Amino acid sequence: MTKRAWKPGTMLYPLPAVLVSCGNEREGINIITIAWTGTLCSDPPLCYISVRPERHSYGLIVKSGEYVINLTTRALAHATDWCGVKSGREVDKWKEMGLTPEKAQKVDTPLIAESPLNIECRVIETRPLGTHHMFLSEVVAVDADEALIDPRTGALRLSPAHPICYVHGGYFELGRIIGRFGFSVRRKRGGGKRRS
Amino acid sequence: MTKRAWKPGTMLYPLPAVLVSCGNEREGINIITIAWTGTLCSDPPLCYISVRPERHSYGLIVKSGEYVINLTTRALAHATDWCGVKSGREVDKWKEMGLTPEKAQKVDTPLIAESPLNIECRVIETRPLGTHHMFLSEVVAVDADEALIDPRTGALRLSPAHPICYVHGGYFELGRIIGRFGFSVRRKRGGGKRRS
Numbered sequence: 001m002t003k004r005a006w007k008p009g010t011m012l013y014p015l016p017a018v019l020v021s022c023g024n025e026r027e028g029i030n031i032i033t034i035a036w037t038g039t040l041c042s043d044p045p046l047c048y049i050s051v052r053p054e055r056h057s058y059g060l061i062v063k064s065g066e067y068v069i070n071l072t073t074r075a076l077a078h079a080t081d082w083c084g085v086k087s088g089r090e091v092d093k094w095k096e097m098g099l100t101p102e103k104a105q106k107v108d109t110p111l112i113a114e115s116p117l118n119i120e121c122r123v124i125e126t127r128p129l130g131t132h133h134m135f136l137s138e139v140v141a142v143d144a145d146e147a148l149i150d151p152r153t154g155a156l157r158l159s160p161a162h163p164i165c166y167v168h169g170g171y172f173e174l175g176r177i178i179g180r181f182g183f184s185v186r187r188k189r190g191g192g193k194r195r196s
Numbered sequence: 197m198t199k200r201a202w203k204p205g206t207m208l209y210p211l212p213a214v215l216v217s218c219g220n221e222r223e224g225i226n227i228i229t230i231a232w233t234g235t236l237c238s239d240p241p242l243c244y245i246s247v248r249p250e251r252h253s254y255g256l257i258v259k260s261g262e263y264v265i266n267l268t269t270r271a272l273a274h275a276t277d278w279c280g281v282k283s284g285r286e287v288d289k290w291k292e293m294g295l296t297p298e299k300a301q302k303v304d305t306p307l308i309a310e311s312p313l314n315i316e317c318r319v320i321e322t323r324p325l326g327t328h329h330m331f332l333s334e335v336v337a338v339d340a341d342e343a344l345i346d347p348r349t350g351a352l353r354l355s356p357a358h359p360i361c362y363v364h365g366g367y368f369e370l371g372r373i374i375g376r377f378g379f380s381v382r383r384k385r386g387g388g389k390r391r392s
Contacts, residue, residue, distance in 0.1 A: 001312065004345065005301055006338040006352065010235045011315055012243055012265060013354055014212055014361040014370065038234025039206045040246050041325040047208055050236050069208060074374065081380035105201055116197065119207055129237040142202040149200065156202065158209055158364050164374060165210040165361050168354050171379075174210065175371035178270065178360060183367075184277035 010036075017080050017166035019070040019115060020049055021101070023060035024108040029101060031093045031112070032057035033084030035166045036132060037069065045139040047121065050132035056088040061135060065123045066107040070115035074162040077171050105141040116145040116161040206232075213276050213362035215266040215311060216245055217297070219256040220304040225297060227289045227308070228253035229280030231362045232328060233265065241335035243317065246328035252284040257331060261319045262303040266311035270358040273367050301337040312341040312357040 015035045023029035036050035049069065051058045061067050072080045079097040086093060094101060101110030104120050111118035121137035149156050164171050211231045219225035232246035245265070247254045257263050268276045275293040282289060290297060297306030300316050307314035317333035345352050360367050 001309070001341045001343060003298075003309075003314070003339040004342045006340040008316075008335045008337055009241045010238055010243070010335070011267075011313060011338050011340075011352075012212060012214070012233065012235050013267070014210060014359055015234065016208060016210055018208070036235045036237070037208065038211065038244070039208050039232045040244070040330050041232070041328040042206055043327045044325075045205045046325055047206070048234070048236070071207075071209070077374045078380045081375060081377065085378060085381050102199075113197070113199075117207060118199070120204075129240075129242055131239045132237040134236050139204045139206070141204055142207050143199040144202040144207075145197045146200050147197060156207075156364065159366065159368070163210055163363065165370070167359065167370065168352065169377040170355065171374040171376075172355070173371035173374060174361070174363065175369035178273045178367040178369060179277060180367075181277065181365040182281060184274050185281050 013167040014165040014172070017072055017164060017171060019072055019076065019080060019083055019112055020057065020067050021070060021109055021112055022057045022064070022067040024064055027060055027063055029094065029110060030057050030060055030088035031083045031099065032088070033080050040136065046124070046137065047119065047139060048134050048136050050129070050134045052131055053133055058133070061123065062126060064109060066109050067121050067123075067135070067137075068104060068107065068109050068111045069119040069121060070112040071117040071158070072164050073116060074164060074173055076114060077164055080164070081171065105143065107140065111143060116148055117158065118143040209363040210361040210368070213268055213360060213367060215268055215272065215276055215279055215308055216253065216263050217266060217305055217308055218253045218260070218263040220260055223256055223259055225290065225306060226253050226256055226284035227279045227295065228284070229276055236332065242320070242333065243315065243335060244330050244332050246325070246330045248327055249329055254329070257319065258322060260305060262305050263317050263319075263331070263333075264300060264303065264305050264307045265315040265317060266308040267313040267354070268360050269312060270360060270369055272310060273360055276360070277367065301339065303336065307339060312344055313354065314339040
């Protein structure tokens with residue numbers, strides 16, 4: 001293939017497109033759609049979201065120091081897009097999208113009941129970077145839909161929930177599974193341990 | 197749905213599974229598979245990868261202060277898995293996987309010619325976090341397969357390259373597109389600007 005120089009930019013995809021719930025009873029609650037998110041460390045479990053400081057949710061997260069990452073699915077795709085376009089200053093996204101705030105385990109921010117997996121986060125550091133500020137955060141609790149837990153093995157499988165991902169402005173379903181971790185060596189000598 | 201408390205951990209998926217090339221002619225070159233990666237800021241374009249310090253690639257990145265994120269595809273799935281299991285201390289991953297080091301635009305680290313999109317990164321800060329250290333980095337150049345650029349619109353579309361993503365230990369192809377950004381409001385009043 002022939003390569004062409006492209007403008008240096010944010011070209012890393014596929015990414016998750018998550019619904020982040022924020023705020024609390026006192027300050028009000030809101031939802032913001034985020035693709036600038038990821039895992040930073042396995043142990044302790046650390047993740048981040050990056051948010052533009054002019055967003056309504058930014059102030060709510062700074063004030064409370066916490067938020068919940070709610071994974072999204074095919075059924076939530078419309079709400080995921082809509083909550084990325086609208087502002088919580090003007091509309092009640094929960095009400096308009098028919099999403100239900102549910103009490104979290106460890107934070108005062110409600111999780112989104114309709115999401116199959118909720119990651120409760122506490123901010124460790126807020127770092128201004130440019131258009132976006134990064135909230136470097138600790139995962140303090142996780143809530144999972146019981147239907148995703150295999151009763152036999154106890155393992156959690158997200159794929160039956162039909163998670164979606166975001167690629168250059170498009171929301172996609174997951175397709176065919178190509179293999180599970182270690183498949184490239186398993187045929188020959190019985191799997192391997194990921195080193196990364 | 198009924199929620200069950202799950203161990204706080206790294207449950208944020210789908211994620212990209214990228215091949216990161218690192219090193220240079222002097223120190224030797226290597227490839228490491230990474231899922232702990234993401235975009236931190238749109239302008240300036242900042243991203244990160246998190247790497248365990250015991251990995252061979254970690255030292256190469258610390259020494260050179262640069263690396264290349266090579267996006268992966270269905271055709272690269274086997275190499276993506278294999279490079280996450282093996283160590284560059286023991287094998288030449290380039291040779292074993294038939295991957296071709298190609299000169300990058302701005303960094304001395306080679307990109308992987310077989311990847312349709314290469315993101316050249318320079319490390320701004322190395323941050324120890326626990327099991328993983330985060331390389332907070334600036335995107336200094338991007339190289340894209342010409343075949344992915346629509347000759348009519350000039351837009352870049354990654355989906356024809358069959359990108360893959362990683363979900364709880366499984367490598368998945370992309371499936372059906374659900375909609376493009378703004379689809380939730382477009383029917384009514386002609387699109388919207390993402391606020392996040």
